[in-house]
Amino acid sequence: MRLLQRGRAAVTLENRTLLAAVRPLNGLLSAHRWGEYVQDMLRLLLPCDALIAPGDTLRVNGAPYVCVAVRSLLGHLQADVRRCAG
Secondary structure, rough: OOOOOOEEEEEEOOOEEEEEEOOOOOOOHHHHHHHHHHHHHHEEOOOOOOOOOOOEEEEEOOOEEEEEEEEEEOEEEEEEEOOOOO
């Protein structure tokens, strides 16, 4: 299993580039919930004005991802994304 990424990343969402904080998914529930994709999952902390919904495609540091879950928190959006082929 590779080490999970943590830090900051440039996220391109609908031709708009945002700076996001990248956090690893932790806990056994997350690992079992996403199954084989857990190594290709990232949790992004985005600004409140980011327009993102489950099913949207985006690029994180140039790599393609698809959003699987979004949660609105005080001061930011939390988006769980999964690496995809396109």
